[in-house]
Amino acid sequence: MMVKKVMIYLSLVIVVCFILFLLFAPAVVEKSLNVISGSYEYDQVSDQAKLLHERLIVADLHADSLLFNRNLLKEESYGHVDVPRLIKGNVALQVFTVVTKVPMGKNIDHTDAQALDQITFLAMLQQWPVSTWFSLKERALYQASKLHDFAQRSNGLLTVIRTRADLEQYLAERENNTSMTSGILGLEGAHALEGEISNVEVLFEYGYRIMLQPFP
16 A cells, blocks of 8 residues: 555656656756856946937847747846747847757767757657647747747737838838837748748748758
Protein backbone atom coordinates (compact mmCIF):
# COMPACT_ATOMS: atom_id res chain seq x y z
CA MET A 1 0.00 0.00 0.00
CA MET A 2 2.83 2.36 0.94
CA VAL A 3 4.64 1.56 -2.30
CA LYS A 4 1.50 2.39 -4.27
CA LYS A 5 1.15 5.77 -2.54
CA VAL A 6 4.79 6.57 -3.18
CA MET A 7 4.38 5.74 -6.86
CA ILE A 8 1.28 7.95 -7.09
CA TYR A 9 3.06 10.88 -5.42
CA LEU A 10 6.11 10.36 -7.61
CA SER A 11 3.94 10.33 -10.72
CA LEU A 12 2.25 13.57 -9.64
CA VAL A 13 5.62 15.21 -9.05
CA ILE A 14 6.82 14.15 -12.50
CA VAL A 15 3.66 15.51 -14.14
CA VAL A 16 3.92 18.83 -12.29
CA CYS A 17 7.61 19.16 -13.17
CA PHE A 18 6.84 18.41 -16.83
CA ILE A 19 4.09 21.06 -16.91
CA LEU A 20 6.39 23.62 -15.30
CA PHE A 21 9.09 22.74 -17.83
CA LEU A 22 6.69 23.35 -20.73
CA LEU A 23 5.58 26.66 -19.21
CA PHE A 24 8.97 28.15 -18.45
CA ALA A 25 11.52 26.48 -20.75
CA PRO A 26 10.66 28.53 -23.90
CA ALA A 27 11.21 31.82 -22.04
CA VAL A 28 14.52 30.52 -20.68
CA VAL A 29 15.62 29.60 -24.21
CA GLU A 30 14.65 33.00 -25.61
CA LYS A 31 16.42 34.84 -22.80
CA SER A 32 19.58 32.80 -23.37
CA LEU A 33 19.59 33.58 -27.10
CA ASN A 34 18.87 37.31 -26.81
CA VAL A 35 21.19 38.62 -24.13
CA ILE A 36 21.75 42.32 -23.48
CA SER A 37 25.22 42.98 -22.11
CA GLY A 38 26.71 46.15 -20.73
CA SER A 39 24.97 49.18 -19.31
CA TYR A 40 23.05 51.79 -21.24
CA GLU A 41 22.45 55.33 -19.98
CA TYR A 42 19.44 56.43 -21.99
CA ASP A 43 19.08 59.61 -19.94
CA GLN A 44 22.34 60.85 -21.50
CA VAL A 45 20.73 61.18 -24.93
CA SER A 46 20.65 64.84 -25.86
CA ASP A 47 17.38 66.70 -26.39
CA GLN A 48 18.45 67.36 -29.98
CA ALA A 49 18.92 63.63 -30.64
CA LYS A 50 15.57 62.82 -29.03
CA LEU A 51 13.83 65.41 -31.19
CA LEU A 52 15.45 64.02 -34.34
CA HIS A 53 14.42 60.47 -33.40
CA GLU A 54 10.84 61.57 -32.87
CA ARG A 55 10.74 63.04 -36.39
CA LEU A 56 12.17 59.98 -38.14
CA ILE A 57 10.25 57.10 -39.70
CA VAL A 58 12.17 54.32 -37.99
CA ALA A 59 12.27 50.85 -39.55
CA ASP A 60 13.98 47.75 -38.16
CA LEU A 61 14.65 44.90 -40.58
CA HIS A 62 15.08 41.91 -38.29
CA ALA A 63 13.29 40.37 -35.30
CA ASP A 64 12.82 36.68 -34.42
CA SER A 65 10.02 37.31 -31.92
CA LEU A 66 7.45 35.11 -33.70
CA LEU A 67 9.68 32.10 -33.06
CA PHE A 68 8.69 32.06 -29.40
CA ASN A 69 5.37 31.60 -27.61
CA ARG A 70 5.27 35.12 -26.25
CA ASN A 71 2.38 37.55 -26.27
CA LEU A 72 3.78 40.40 -28.37
CA LEU A 73 1.01 42.70 -27.16
CA LYS A 74 2.56 42.59 -23.68
CA GLU A 75 5.77 44.41 -22.81
CA GLU A 76 8.64 42.21 -21.66
CA SER A 77 12.22 42.88 -20.62
CA TYR A 78 13.66 40.19 -22.89
CA GLY A 79 13.43 38.99 -26.48
CA HIS A 80 13.88 41.00 -29.65
CA VAL A 81 10.73 43.10 -29.70
CA ASP A 82 7.11 43.42 -28.66
CA VAL A 83 4.45 45.95 -29.66
CA PRO A 84 4.70 48.18 -26.54
CA ARG A 85 8.49 48.49 -26.84
CA LEU A 86 8.27 49.18 -30.58
CA ILE A 87 5.86 52.02 -29.89
CA LYS A 88 8.01 53.37 -27.06
CA GLY A 89 11.02 53.30 -29.39
CA ASN A 90 9.12 55.12 -32.15
CA VAL A 91 9.59 52.18 -34.51
CA ALA A 92 7.15 52.70 -37.36
CA LEU A 93 7.91 49.48 -39.23
CA GLN A 94 9.25 46.14 -38.00
CA VAL A 95 10.20 43.30 -40.33
CA PHE A 96 9.34 40.04 -38.56
CA THR A 97 11.85 37.63 -40.06
CA VAL A 98 10.58 34.09 -39.61
CA VAL A 99 13.00 31.24 -38.92
CA THR A 100 12.05 27.73 -40.04
CA LYS A 101 15.31 25.81 -39.75
CA VAL A 102 18.53 26.11 -37.72
CA PRO A 103 20.95 23.14 -38.01
CA MET A 104 22.95 22.18 -34.93
CA GLY A 105 26.56 23.32 -34.93
CA LYS A 106 26.07 26.06 -37.52
CA ASN A 107 28.85 28.61 -37.84
CA ILE A 108 30.18 31.17 -40.28
CA ASP A 109 32.64 28.73 -41.87
CA HIS A 110 30.44 25.69 -42.42
CA THR A 111 26.88 24.55 -41.81
CA ASP A 112 25.68 20.99 -42.30
CA ALA A 113 22.13 21.15 -43.65
CA GLN A 114 21.60 17.52 -42.64
CA ALA A 115 22.44 18.13 -38.98
CA LEU A 116 19.74 17.94 -36.32
CA ASP A 117 17.42 20.93 -36.53
CA GLN A 118 16.98 23.11 -33.45
CA ILE A 119 13.62 24.53 -34.53
CA THR A 120 12.11 21.03 -34.53
CA PHE A 121 12.89 20.71 -30.83
CA LEU A 122 11.64 24.23 -30.14
CA ALA A 123 8.35 23.56 -31.97
CA MET A 124 7.80 20.41 -29.92
CA LEU A 125 8.76 22.13 -26.67
CA GLN A 126 6.34 24.99 -27.29
CA GLN A 127 3.57 22.59 -28.33
CA TRP A 128 3.13 24.04 -31.79
CA PRO A 129 0.70 22.15 -34.05
CA VAL A 130 2.08 18.71 -34.93
CA SER A 131 2.13 19.68 -38.61
CA THR A 132 4.90 22.21 -37.82
CA TRP A 133 7.12 19.50 -36.36
CA PHE A 134 7.74 17.98 -39.78
CA SER A 135 7.12 20.80 -42.28
CA LEU A 136 9.13 23.98 -42.74
CA LYS A 137 6.29 25.51 -44.74
CA GLU A 138 3.83 24.85 -41.91
CA ARG A 139 6.22 26.51 -39.47
CA ALA A 140 6.23 29.61 -41.65
CA LEU A 141 2.44 29.63 -41.96
CA TYR A 142 1.97 29.13 -38.23
CA GLN A 143 4.26 32.04 -37.32
CA ALA A 144 2.52 34.25 -39.88
CA SER A 145 -0.86 33.40 -38.37
CA LYS A 146 0.45 34.48 -34.97
CA LEU A 147 1.36 37.94 -36.28
CA HIS A 148 -2.05 38.36 -37.92
CA ASP A 149 -3.72 37.31 -34.66
CA PHE A 150 -1.72 39.87 -32.68
CA ALA A 151 -2.74 42.57 -35.17
CA GLN A 152 -6.41 41.67 -34.87
CA ARG A 153 -6.26 41.81 -31.08
CA SER A 154 -4.14 44.98 -30.88
CA ASN A 155 -6.99 47.51 -31.21
CA GLY A 156 -5.16 49.29 -34.01
CA LEU A 157 -1.73 49.35 -32.34
CA LEU A 158 -0.26 46.86 -34.84
CA THR A 159 -0.87 46.81 -38.59
CA VAL A 160 0.40 44.09 -40.92
CA ILE A 161 1.58 45.61 -44.18
CA ARG A 162 0.72 43.60 -47.29
CA THR A 163 0.54 46.22 -50.05
CA ARG A 164 1.78 49.66 -50.99
CA ALA A 165 -1.71 50.96 -50.27
CA ASP A 166 -1.53 49.45 -46.76
CA LEU A 167 1.77 51.24 -46.15
CA GLU A 168 0.55 54.57 -47.47
CA GLN A 169 -2.62 54.45 -45.38
CA TYR A 170 -0.72 53.44 -42.27
CA LEU A 171 1.87 56.22 -42.64
CA ALA A 172 -0.90 58.76 -43.22
CA GLU A 173 -2.62 57.67 -40.00
CA ARG A 174 0.67 57.68 -38.13
CA GLU A 175 1.27 61.33 -38.91
CA ASN A 176 -1.38 62.17 -36.32
CA ASN A 177 -0.79 59.25 -33.98
CA THR A 178 2.63 57.74 -33.31
CA SER A 179 1.21 55.33 -30.72
CA MET A 180 1.10 52.56 -33.30
CA THR A 181 3.48 50.34 -35.19
CA SER A 182 3.42 47.99 -38.17
CA GLY A 183 4.97 44.76 -39.35
CA ILE A 184 6.03 43.08 -42.57
CA LEU A 185 6.51 39.32 -42.74
CA GLY A 186 9.82 38.06 -44.07
CA LEU A 187 11.51 34.66 -44.34
CA GLU A 188 15.08 33.83 -43.34
CA GLY A 189 16.05 31.62 -46.23
CA ALA A 190 13.88 29.87 -48.80
CA HIS A 191 13.70 26.61 -46.83
CA ALA A 192 9.95 27.06 -46.29
CA LEU A 193 9.36 26.52 -50.02
CA GLU A 194 10.28 22.88 -49.46
CA GLY A 195 11.53 22.69 -53.03
CA GLU A 196 8.14 23.65 -54.54
CA ILE A 197 7.96 26.96 -56.40
CA SER A 198 4.16 26.88 -56.02
CA ASN A 199 4.63 27.50 -52.30
CA VAL A 200 5.65 31.07 -53.14
CA GLU A 201 1.96 31.76 -53.77
CA VAL A 202 0.93 30.02 -50.55
CA LEU A 203 3.35 32.07 -48.48
CA PHE A 204 2.33 35.24 -50.31
CA GLU A 205 -1.31 34.62 -49.39
CA TYR A 206 -0.28 34.37 -45.74
CA GLY A 207 1.30 37.81 -45.96
CA TYR A 208 4.98 37.15 -46.66
CA ARG A 209 6.58 39.92 -48.69
CA ILE A 210 10.32 39.38 -48.13
CA MET A 211 12.45 36.28 -48.65
CA LEU A 212 16.13 36.42 -47.77
CA GLN A 213 18.29 33.70 -49.26
CA PRO A 214 21.70 33.59 -47.50
CA PHE A 215 24.82 33.21 -49.59
CA PRO A 216 26.42 29.72 -49.36
